[in-house]
Amino acid sequence: MSRRQAVIVGAYNTPQARVLPGETSDSVTLAAIKGALGNAGLTVADVDGLNVLSGLNYRGGADAFGYALGIPWFWTGGFVPSPGAVVEAAAAIERGVCDTVVLASGQAGVYTDRASVAPWARTPNEFIECWGLMTPAEWSLSAQQYMHRFSVAPEKIAYISSVIRNNGARNPEAIYYGRGPYTVEDVLSSRLIASPYRLLDCATVSEGGSAVVMTTAERAADLDVPAVKVLGGAYDSWGPTYTHPSTYERVAMWGRKAADAAFGQAGISRDDVDLFELYDNFSWEIVRYFEALRYCEVGEGPDFVANGAIELGGRYPIVTDGGTMSHSHTGESQRLQRVVQAVRQLRGDSAANQVEAEIALVVVIGEVLLLGA
């Protein structure tokens, strides 16, 4: 019996906006599911696996949607829909647990109190929330420590934000389409959020849904769309999120173990990757990824990304849809957006900023996924 190969055959973002009037988390999640299945040329009747996160319902989204969609029996993934969830679903498909899986996430109408940071950025932990340590502050701690340790000029980190936002400015599907171009000075003069991060270093907050459809290479051969292969993937944790101090020592190498595993599975080297769809929740994270994933030595990241290396046409193009900073960040479905964008690039149907790419590296924090055209 030949080995089953998991592939991605559908990838779809619903329209994204700062606010989607009249939509709910369920309505945009359903729209994403329908869109991704339509993109693949499949229907709900083909689906026997689900991983769904609607809004902030972290438990039971797949169960609820599977029932609501009238699917009689189905596998459910346990991960938040993300690159890690693709790895999990690929394992299920390749072991014959299920054949066709939809991963979907969406959010609308959740963030209404704009005087405060978004509800998912305020974790109710007795040793976190009382200090006003919302998400941007949490993530700033390691960046601040790194920049101090390696005497990094703020301009070098602001450059990353400008590159990502300028990718989004060219993307008609980005919520900040046409907003830009941004210079390093624009980033540095935007208002302080949590030092070292300023407004333009941070993810935006918006609404929308995203989904991908996975199946076997055998099933994909009957479809009219190119199948994108899951070459390898893994995920790391260092502990519960928003609980212990996220110092540089704790987070610096987040994803290294996963990347080593993913490249080992794929049988390819770092140099084989053409496209880098990295999670850009905050600008310095891009530096961290290139260091943790062994693209450069620790401390060299700011110079590694400089001078166009991460721009379109550079050797390491990143976040080609504009990412969480410019394309969309809904609270959770932005994790799947990295997969959607990598798939679209590999198929040659990116909405903008198309690059020549055979292999894409998708990274969301500690989750690493290698996709091949």
Added chain:
Amino acid sequence: MPASSAPQATPLEVSVPHDAGSSVTRPVPVPTPLSAPFWAACRENRLLVQRCDACGAHIFTPQEFCRACHATSLTWVESAGRGHIVTFTVIGRPQTPAFETPYVVAVVELEEGYEMITNIVGGPAEDVRIGDAVRVRFIPVTDEITLPCFEVVP
């Protein structure tokens, strides 16, 4: 966001004057059976930490067993409340309007060798530096809860 963030009990709330509406209050810790001794001592202006009876490691936040040797016998002991700033952030966009900006959130390493997240208080935010020596300064926020903040040692 955590995949595992189940909804927790509604926090006790303390009213803080602000302009954004009376419903916005600064969140106050809700002690658990595990953390109750820590918060009870804070109310008496004492900073406690768990120490492992087997290997002597100091453990924070409160745990059921030692992270270093996995022994299950931990004893609450008093910390000297002195340490230094490992890293920090000056916040310009508050978590909620209940927080007055700028405020400083920091990771402090105590002399006993464990780390805490806290607020640095008592001086201008722009003067805070990584490596600064700090000491605990207790700030009561409700009858039940006193927060162990830190201030820079001049």
